[in-house]
Amino acid sequence: MKQILSSFGNLCLSPWAILVSIIIGTMIGVYQKELASQLAPFGEIFLSLIQMCVLPILITSVVSGLGRLLSAGEARHYVGKLILIIFAGLLMASIVGVFVGVLIQPGGTLDQNAQAVIGQQVFSNESTTESDSAESESMGLLGFIKQIIPTNIIHSISQEQTLSVLFFAICLGIAIGRQKGRNQDTLAFMDSLYDAFISIIEAIMYALPFGLLCLFAAQIASVGTEILTATFKLIAVIYAVALTLLISYSIIIWLRVGGSYFKSILALKDMLVIAMGTASSLAALPSALKGLERGLNRDKNTIDLIVPLGVPLNPPGSVFYFAVATIFLAQLYAVPLGAEQYIIIVLGSVLAGMASAGAPGVAAVSMIAIILVPLNLPVSVAVILLIAIDPIVDPILTAVNMHANCATAALVADEAEGKNTKSAEKGS
Structure with missing residues (x-):
């Protein structure tokens, strides 16, 4: 019986089963929108089952990892190195976003039809986003810090305030x-x-192919083809750079861990699939921990601390997204940018990306106000456009965020052999 369950589990998590489920889900979303809407609740149930365990895993992993590192006196060894790697990675992602936006000009060559579609999208949704963007503008640094400190941890858990x-x-x-x-x-x-x-x-993952099929069908069905066509160049740029970043992070992990390059990819394939299928970094967190600890043999205590910390603090995909979206908007409105404006975009994108990681829904994309207000660019237009293309770009950006997080953890964490406190305790 155990062998049958193991074979079934391997089949469910095989790349072919996952690829087929994604293709079928995409086809249903494009050609059978009614069926896609009927499948949507099943995708939401699958995602809820994963999220049910995510915050408890985040709490227990951070408490255990940080507690053991402090007990052993090793925490100081990692903090400086971790901060340096995260800041350098986020700054590089922002610079890449600005460079690519200036080089390819995704908003500078739109035809009249594309401009008309964008204008119609803005006009039809402006009233629903003004309050959200205004709230994000007025929150400020102190308000942001105040939101981080929970007055009731049970309430924070119930509201998924990461x-x-x-x-x-x-x-x-x-x-x-x-x-x-x-x-x-x-x-x-x-x-x-x-x-x-x-x-x-691990038990829930047996339903991964069906869950991804339902999620992709609902997601594709909800995307309007008009806005997809109008912003095609921006979306294409985001996907091209995101795929390049994913390959770069894979190479970093491989060089740090050693062994076969494909082994480093296979160890984190479940994390990448779940991140893209659910567009949720938290949902991909358990698979990331498992892949690094079991697949790549990284030190558990260090991984259990760094990976959950990186979910809100290390989002290079979001940072890149805000940078290139700001350049897109400046080109759309023919606003000239000088050296000072580019510095604002680079640094502002880092702050906006980190702030958006802990914010839900519209509030997350509204963090672009941090960059746009100093540049005198319209916040409401940016929020509407980002919301419109979010279902398309969010999956790949989530995968970039999580893979960067895993690369950071792999760089900082040592090999588990002879260093895993928990394993040492079990052996004694």
Whole structure:
């Protein structure tokens, strides 16, 4: 029986089964929109099952990883290196976005039909987004910090406020880690909970092909072909650069880990598929942890801390997106940009990308106001355009964010052999 279940699991998670399910889902979304709407609830159920375990995994992994690193006195060794790698990666993503936008001019050569479609899209949706963009503009740095600190952690978990939950987990992990000699039972309990939720996720993955089919069908059906055609050049640029970034991160992981290049790809294939299929970094988090720890043999304590931290703090895909979208908008309105404006875009995109990682829905894309306000570009137009193309570009950007996160973790974390505290405890 166990062998049958294992064979079934391998079949469900095989690249061919996943590819076929994505193709079928896409075809249904294009040609059978009514069927796609009927399948949508099943995709939402699949996604909900994954998300049910994600925040508990985030809390237990951060508390356990940070607690053990502090107990062993190793946390300082990673902090400076981690900050440097994340900042350098985000800055590079922003510079790439500006460079590609200036070089390819995605908003400078639109024909009249494309401009008319964009204008109609803006006019029909302007009233529904003005309040959201205005709220994001007025929130400010202090308001953003205030939102991170939870007044009620149970409420923050129920509302999926990732940054607030992460802040709580960091505080708890530090507090437990500082109780040297009295924290081993607590950390062992956290490890046990973490393993239990990972087991639940592994069981849910048997439904991955069907879940992806339903999600892709609903997603493709919801995208309007008119706005897709009007912004085709921008979307094509985003996908081309995103795929280049994914290949680059794969090479970084391979060079750091060693062995076969294809082994490094296969270890994280589930993470990439889930990230693209669900467009959710949190949903892909368990697969990322599993791939790095089991597939690439990275130190569990370090990975359990760095990967969940990177979900809100290391989103190079979003940073690139904001940079190239700002260039697109400036070209659309024929606004000349000088050296000072480019510096604002580069630095503002980093801040907007990090701020958007913890914000839901319209509020996330509204973070582009951080860049646009100093440039005197219309925020409401940008928000409407980003919302319109979001279902198309969000999957690949989510995959970029998570793969960059895994590359960062692989660079910082050592090989597990002889370094995994948990494994050492089990062996003693």
